[in-house]
Amino acid sequence: MEVISNNQRVMAALDVQGREEALAIARALQGSGCWLKVGLELYAYTGPAMIHELKALGFPIFLDLKLHDIPTTVERAIRGFVQCGVDMINVHCSGGYDMMARAASAVQEEGSKLGSVPKVIGVTVLTSMSEDQFRLEMGVQRNLREHVVELAKLAEKAGLDGVVASAREAKDIRKNTKANFLIVTPGIRPAWSDAQDQARVLTPTEALAAGSSYLVIGRPITRSEDPRQALERLWE
Numbered sequence: 001m002e003v004i005s006n007n008q009r010v011m012a013a014l015d016v017q018g019r020e021e022a023l024a025i026a027r028a029l030q031g032s033g034c035w036l037k038v039g040l041e042l043y044a045y046t047g048p049a050m051i052h053e054l055k056a057l058g059f060p061i062f063l064d065l066k067l068h069d070i071p072t073t074v075e076r077a078i079r080g081f082v083q084c085g086v087d088m089i090n091v092h093c094s095g096g097y098d099m100m101a102r103a104a105s106a107v108q109e110e111g112s113k114l115g116s117v118p119k120v121i122g123v124t125v126l127t128s129m130s131e132d133q134f135r136l137e138m139g140v141q142r143n144l145r146e147h148v149v150e151l152a153k154l155a156e157k158a159g160l161d162g163v164v165a166s167a168r169e170a171k172d173i174r175k176n177t178k179a180n181f182l183i184v185t186p187g188i189r190p191a192w193s194d195a196q197d198q199a200r201v202l203t204p205t206e207a208l209a210a211g212s213s214y215l216v217i218g219r220p221i222t223r224s225e226d227p228r229q230a231l232e233r234l235w236e
């Protein structure tokens with residue numbers, strides 16, 4: 001099995017609105033081995049051109065748009081994103097088995113044409129949702145943790161490569177899915193940084209120990225005066 005470095009497990013979340021701001025952070029991180037995550041905010045302001053520019057700097061890219069629509073629409077949109085050259089993309093597991101399966105096969109087919117197949121992962125339950133909201137607003141009867149694990153199993157069955165989930169659920173997901181199933185976890189804070197609006201945080205080392213495959217880390221890196229140094233200090 002390929003051995004990957006800690007930096008290669010970090011996805012720096014470029015939650016900024018401007019092209020220049022995004023490129024400045026990217027240049028500071030160039031050569032470190034980390035991924036860049038482009039989410040809705042940056043994508044809204046810069047579009048696919050940003051993906052091409054960041055790819056040209058040598059980064060693997062996780063395009064975090066959390067697609068959720070009928071299977072045909074997701075399938076057709078995802079083909080376009082694969083053509084942009086992204087290395088990972090995601091859909092909501094709550095879109096259902098068929099949607100996930102169609103997304104997975106479209107990524108496989110489109111990626112094969114380009115000679116590189118991106119990973120496609122599922123969003124289980126947004127970590128911004130509390131247990132109460134989940135029960136009262138969504139009306140789901142099983143508890144949140146069980147629901148997350150069931151969605152992860154469904155995602156695996158549908159052919160997805162992994163899920164996005166809180167590191168708190170990583171252990172349960174690990175126990176219930178195949179060994180190479182990817183678990184991508186946000187809500188990570190090194191001991192030296194502020195929690196900001198993340199409520200339940202784990203350190204990078206704790207998250208890896210809990211079974212995370214990739215750590216999504218935004219502000220501790222991107223708001224630092226020296227993003228590269230912040231990246232290297234994650235493991236202190």
Ligand code: C5P
Nearest residue numbers: 013039126127128186187216217218219
């Ligand atoms: O700055 P911070 O490290 O909190 O950024 C975390 C990133 O992970 C943001 O892009 C945020 O949207 C994303 N994210 C999250 N919690 C989730 C899913 C995504 O914080 N459940």
